[in-house]
Amino acid sequence: MSTPATKVLVLGIDAASPDLLDEWIADGSLPNLAALAARGLVARTRGIEGFFVGSTWASFYTGTNPSRHGLHYQMQLVPGSYRLEDRARGTFVEGDPFWRAVSRAGKRVAVLDVPLAKLEPELHGVQVVEWGAHDAFFGFATNPPELAAEIEARTGKHTAASSCDAPARDAGAYIEFVAALEEGVRRKGIWSAELLARGNWDLFMQVFTESHCVGHQCWHLHDVSHPAHEPHVAAATGDPLRTVYRAIDCAIGELVATAGDAQIVVFAAHGMSHRFGAHFLLRDILCALGVAARTPRSLGERLREEIARVWRALPTPVRATLAPLRDRAVREEGVRVGVPATGVDVDRSRCFPLANGLAVSGIRLNLVGREPRGTLAPGDEEARFVAQLQADLLAIVDEVSGAPLVKRVIRTRGLYEGEHLDSLPDLLVEWNDAVARGSTALGSGAGARVRATSNKLGVVEGANDYGRSGEHRPGGWLVAAGPGVEHGRLSWEPSLLDLAPTIAGMMGVELPDAAGDPIAAIGNA
Structure with missing residues (x-):
């Protein structure tokens, strides 16, 4: 019995390195992606x-930038206050994910494990949130x-x-x-294919x-030049x-085979490489x-910082169980235990x-006034x-490497x-990524220490x-294949914001509020 047709198959490889994808497609390590690349567009x-860390997925699925959808990180400042809030406990993202428009147009959709996406109360189809996710917020x-019990069974x-x-x-x-991780990929592939x-x-x-x-946990085992590499x-x-890339x-390959003659888009929304920077010193x-x-720290504040540190280290299921107790510990200023404050004396x-x-x-x-x-x-x-401030930050040198510590300081x-x-x-402080950063938690701790110096700064370490x-x-990276998709390699770089209107357009649905444009070479309905 043949499988009824699927029109558009979209598969994400979250935070995969574009360089590694191209390299491993070329050397045969990723044969299924290689087959798509051979008949499609890369x-x-x-x-x-x-904002390519915390805002990537919200920007992808709304087709808008963070000044439009409002999300740049899980913990954000509440405007008009010095209080930080957990965005996952509120509105989270302002704006509609593109699959909402597709569903409202009468299309049948399956939206599975898209990171940082809330469960839709009404959807013409099915949705799975965080069966297996790197960022487990919800x-x-x-x-x-009832689909949850079916998948777990x-x-x-x-x-x-x-x-x-x-x-x-x-x-x-x-x-x-x-x-x-390999076994998780295998299981996800099984229930997704079904x-x-x-x-x-x-x-x-x-x-x-x-x-x-x-990528986050094992880059130093992949990269022999990383200071934390342990042969x-x-x-x-x-x-x-x-x-893990080969498992994916x-x-x-199995999902593409099951989808038949569908139009296919496989993408990485953002990339991965070595750890860098000195956010911990900012x-x-x-x-x-x-x-x-700095805010003078009382004994109670030091205790609260330690509680916060322990809280952030707890597994998500444990935090979920303890959340009601945590919420009862809200302070008068509205800062929850476990939620960091500004860390400075604002006066x-x-x-x-x-x-x-x-x-x-x-x-x-x-x-003043804001x-x-x-x-x-x-x-x-x-x-x-x-x-x-821009000049002072750009003058800082990493004494260990002799390289500038900061690459750019940008007005948002x-x-x-x-x-x-x-x-x-x-302001956005873009750290210099030329030097890989180690960690005291990895190997001998090589490359973990930073001595930031300048004439004005002195030494901060x-x-x-x-x-x-x-x-x-x-x-990021993408490959598209199927009816109406051009072949070869695109000579220009589309924006991540172009993907939502492109995918929706493949089903004949327009997204008038999206900031991006459909990629003509991938084809529309």
């Missing part, structure tokens, strides 16, 4: 400048609800932990970790996030990235430059750091302050304009103790 894509859920739970991070791993633990085989899908979309996990561990594990390639740097002042600070991912840090200006206790006048004073309003611009950091060895890059 392209590199441009990511979301300044918990495993499905629409219809067929393949069980994902074999990797809901959080990929671990304080330290030896060779045996890395082998177990990679095997769990759903796909039910057919009559206008859109069938699945994302493999195992590539994201292995004896790598000899035991092999290349974990190649192992195998699952993709507050100290701002204080040393005299533009921010004596003209700016303060904001979390925006490790590759590009955020800085908020403490503006912040509750602003100290920096908007206008000419603000402009002079920003120009001086120079990149984007939208109704949620005030929800974003005012510290060590990275976060155990990830891989970090995101903004560039």
Whole structure:
């Protein structure tokens, strides 16, 4: 009995390295992707400048930039306050995912494990949220609800932990970790193929996030030049990235075969390479430059910081169980235990750091009239302050390597304009990625320590103790194949924002609010 036709099959390889995909397609390590590339169109894509860590998936599925959809990181400043909120507990993203428009147009859709996407209450089709996800914000859920039990009865739970991070791993633990990711890919492929085989899908979309996990945790085992590379561990594990990418390639091959003559898009929304930067030093740097002042820490505050550290280290299921107790510990100022505060004395600070991912840090200006206790006048004073701060940050050198520590300092309003611009950091500190950063949690700790120096700064030093060895890059990758798709390699780089209108357009659905444009070479309905 033949499978009823599927029109569009979209598969994500979350945070996969475009360079590795091209290399391993060329050498035969990824035969199914190679087969798609041979009969289709390959392209590199441009990511979301300044916000390619926390904003990538929301930008992909809304087709809008972060000043429009409002999300740049899970923990964000509440405008008009100094309080940080967990976006996953509220609106999360302002704007419609493209599959909502496709569903409303009467198309039958399956949206499976798309990262950072909430469960849709109404959808013409099925949705799976976080069966196996790198970022587990919402918990495993499905629409219809009974699909969850069906999936778990067929393949069980994902074999990797809901959080990929671990304080330290030896060779045996890395082998177990990679095997769990491989098995998770295999299981996801099984239940996805069975759903796909039910057919009559206008859109069938699945994302493999195992590539994201292995990139963060095992880049140093792949990259022999990484300061944390451990030859004896790598000899035991092999290349974990190649192992997991090959497992995903195998699952993709089965799904493509099941989809028949569908139009196919396989993509990586953003990339991965070595860890870099010194986000962990930013507050100290701002204080040393005299533009921010630390908050004197009481015994209670130090205790709260320790509780927060322990909280962030807990597995997601444990945090979910303890969340009601955590919420009852809300302080008068509205900061939850486990939720970091600004970390500065706002009455004596003209700016303060904001979390925006490790590759590009955020800085908020403490503006009079916008912040509750602003100290920096908007206008000419603000402009002079920003120009001086940009110059001071760009003058800082990593004493160990002799290279500039900061690559660029960008005004966010120079990149984007939208109704949620005030929800974003005012300045973006793009760290220099020329030097790989080690960690005290990996191997001997080589490359973990940073000594930041300049004539104005003096010396600010510290060590990275976060155990990830891989970090995101903004560039992505795609291959498309099937009826109406051109062959070869695209000579220009489409924006990530072009993907939503392209995919919707393949089904004859327009997205008038999207910032991107359909990619004509991939073909429309």
